[in-house]
Amino acid sequence: MALYHIETYGCTANQGESKLIEQLLRDAGHHKVENPEYADVAILNTCTVIEKTEQTMLSRARELEPLVSDLIITGCLALAQPDLINESGINARVCGWDEVPMAVGNGECPTTTRDTLPIIDGVIGILPIARGCMSDCSYCITKKATGKIESPSIEENISKAQNLIKAGAKEIRVTGQDTGVYGWDLGERLLDQLLDEICELPGDFRVRLGMANPKGVHGICESLANVFSKHEKLYDFIHAPVQSGSNTVLGHMRRQHQVNEFKDIVSIFNRHLDHWTLATDFIVGFPTETTEDHQQSLNLIREVQPERINITRFSKRPGTDAAKLKGLGGTLKKQRSSEMTQLKLEITSQAYRSMIGTRHTLLAVEPGTNGSMKCRDEAYRQVIIKDFEDYGITPGTFIPSQIVSSEHVYAFAEPV
Numbered sequence: 001m002a003l004y005h006i007e008t009y010g011c012t013a014n015q016g017e018s019k020l021i022e023q024l025l026r027d028a029g030h031h032k033v034e035n036p037e038y039a040d041v042a043i044l045n046t047c048t049v050i051e052k053t054e055q056t057m058l059s060r061a062r063e064l065e066p067l068v069s070d071l072i073i074t075g076c077l078a079l080a081q082p083d084l085i086n087e088s089g090i091n092a093r094v095c096g097w098d099e100v101p102m103a104v105g106n107g108e109c110p111t112t113t114r115d116t117l118p119i120i121d122g123v124i125g126i127l128p129i130a131r132g133c134m135s136d137c138s139y140c141i142t143k144k145a146t147g148k149i150e151s152p153s154i155e156e157n158i159s160k161a162q163n164l165i166k167a168g169a170k171e172i173r174v175t176g177q178d179t180g181v182y183g184w185d186l187g188e189r190l191l192d193q194l195l196d197e198i199c200e201l202p203g204d205f206r207v208r209l210g211m212a213n214p215k216g217v218h219g220i221c222e223s224l225a226n227v228f229s230k231h232e233k234l235y236d237f238i239h240a241p242v243q244s245g246s247n248t249v250l251g252h253m254r255r256q257h258q259v260n261e262f263k264d265i266v267s268i269f270n271r272h273l274d275h276w277t278l279a280t281d282f283i284v285g286f287p288t289e290t291t292e293d294h295q296q297s298l299n300l301i302r303e304v305q306p307e308r309i310n311i312t313r314f315s316k317r318p319g320t321d322a323a324k325l326k327g328l329g330g331t332l333k334k335q336r337s338s339e340m341t342q343l344k345l346e347i348t349s350q351a352y353r354s355m356i357g358t359r360h361t362l363l364a365v366e367p368g369t370n371g372s373m374k375c376r377d378e379a380y381r382q383v384i385i386k387d388f389e390d391y392g393i394t395p396g397t398f399i400p401s402q403i404v405s406s407e408h409v410y411a412f413a414e415p416v
Contacts, residue, residue: 002030002104005039005068009057010047014075014369017097018045020121021074024101040315041070041104045097046077054081061090069315069330074100076369082345082408091334093311093341096382096409102211102239102281103310118160122366123396125169129157129194133178135213138254139283139314139322149178149185154194158201165203170396171365171376172198172207179209180216180240191216192223199231204398206363208235208380214242214265215256221265225272236273237380240265241281241310245300246293249286253322259300266304277379279308284340285333286314287325294336301343307351307381309344313337345408352406355381362413364388364397375399375413382410391415 004025008018021043022032036042042064046057057077065071071092073085082094095103119126132149164172174195176182183190191212198207217224217240228234242262244250250258262280269276282297301309313333316323355377362375362383373388373395385393385401393399393415401413 002040003033003038004030004041004043004104005033005036006043006045007060007064008045008075009053009060010045010076010369014045014047017075018043021045021097021100023121025104028101028104030104036064036067039068041072042068043072043074043100043104044092046073046075048075048077048080054084058085058088058090061085061088061092065091070313072100072103079409080407086338086342086345091338093337094345094409095310098382099308099310103312118164120164120167120169123168123170124365125161125164125167125172126175127157127161127164127172128175129179130176130182133213134181134184134216135178135256136254138252139286139317139320141317141320149181151183151185151190153186154190154197157194158197161198162201165201165205168396170205170363172205173210174198174207175210178211178213178216180212180214180220182216184216189216189220192220192227195224195234196227196231199227199233206233206235206376207231208237209239211239211241213256214240214262217265218257218261221268225268228269228276229272232378235376235380236276236378237279238265238269238276239279239308242300243281243283244286244289244293245282245297246289249289249293252288253283253286259296262300263304275379277308277381278304278306279310280304280306281310281312282340283312283314284337285328287322287327289314289328289336294339298340298343301340301347305347305351307348309340309347311337311340311344349406349408352381352408352411355403355411356406357403359400359402359416360413362399362401364393364395364399366395375401383413384410385413385415 033039048054073092074095078094130151132147247258360377364373364375368374371387373385375383399415402416403411403413405412
């Protein structure tokens with residue numbers, strides 16, 4: 001669990017985004033500090049309305065960078081001008097608003113408390129399906145707070161999903177420390193069955209599966225991919241954190257999977273789905289990571305082409321086995337992080353460019369900035385519709401649209 005510091009600039013929409021980010025961080029067991037010098041990670045939610053504001057944001061990022069081991073830049077500057085941040089020499093991770101809670105975790109599983117309940121925020125329903133995980137990662141402190149997996153029955157989770165739908169949820173986010181091992185404590189692999197039954201519920205809504213470690217997904221991959229191809233309600237989106245492209249490093253991390261198992265998942269979903277999004281995580285600069293190990297991670301990214309990559313520079317967490325290892329220097333970790341971030345931007349930019357001219361049924365999720373509406377396509381890619389009020393669009397609306405242009409981490413569409 002991390003200590004975080006957050007600063008927000010710009011309009012009321014940005015303020016709202018930060019409130020949601022903080023809510024999710026609190027739910028995940030992270031703690032806020034007012035002084036960035038005491039934080040593990042600083043979050044800068046930016047504005048870029050005019051050039052002067054842009055320069056102010058870059059200046060503040062430079063002030064924060066030496067104070068924390070990890071800086072995350074989100075908001076309008078990050079979304080509209082990620083290259084500017086990189087070209088300015090600022091060592092930071094660039095994330096969309098909804099990626100921040102995931103990125104803060106330092107490569108660890110998210111945390112929920114025992115009494116975490118489904119919640120609804122606008123048209124987004126959060127459905128925690130279980131608590132705990134089955135992993136024993138050498139760098140992770142979260143397991144000390146959550147323990148092993150505890151899975152409520154399918155019937156209990158279906159009832160919670162029904163209540164979210166009745167309350168107006170149009171996007172149900174299935175969450176947990178590791179959704180892939182749902183049911184293991186009951187002696188079964190139940191994630192595929194649970195998703196199938198949620199999608200059979202009546203109503204117009206979509207379902208997003210939250211983080212699932214590769215080991216849990218690998219064991220049910222064919223069945224799970226069949227469920228995805230069967231249901232249009234299920235976003236064609238998988239978040240499977242590989243963490244390294246080196247089996248040697250994965251062994252030192254005590255991850256339960258190997259690289260080939262991760263590749264198997266990608267191959268099976270490629271076979272079942274034409275249009276899907278792969279999200280994954282990498283920890284850069286693990287204490288035993290060599291130059292060759294780092295290159296293997298870069299090669300894996302080039303091979304599988306994940307459209308969303310969360311990059312975390314390793315930092316020691318108290319009480320973990322990895323904290324006992326002699327760490328790599330900050331300069332080396334920064335260099336490797338920058339190299340991987342540049343590759344990430346190249347891949348994500350190409351993915352969104354390839355959407356131009358295609359048609360999709362978008363789900364309007366929530367208002368963005370400057371009269372825009374943030375939407376998701378069938379594969380959970382972020383798509384923006386400008387001047388949404390001119391089209392009579394409200395959150396929860398399904399909109400046939402055509403992609404007309406793109407940026408690094410999102411596309412623009414017009415209703416058709």
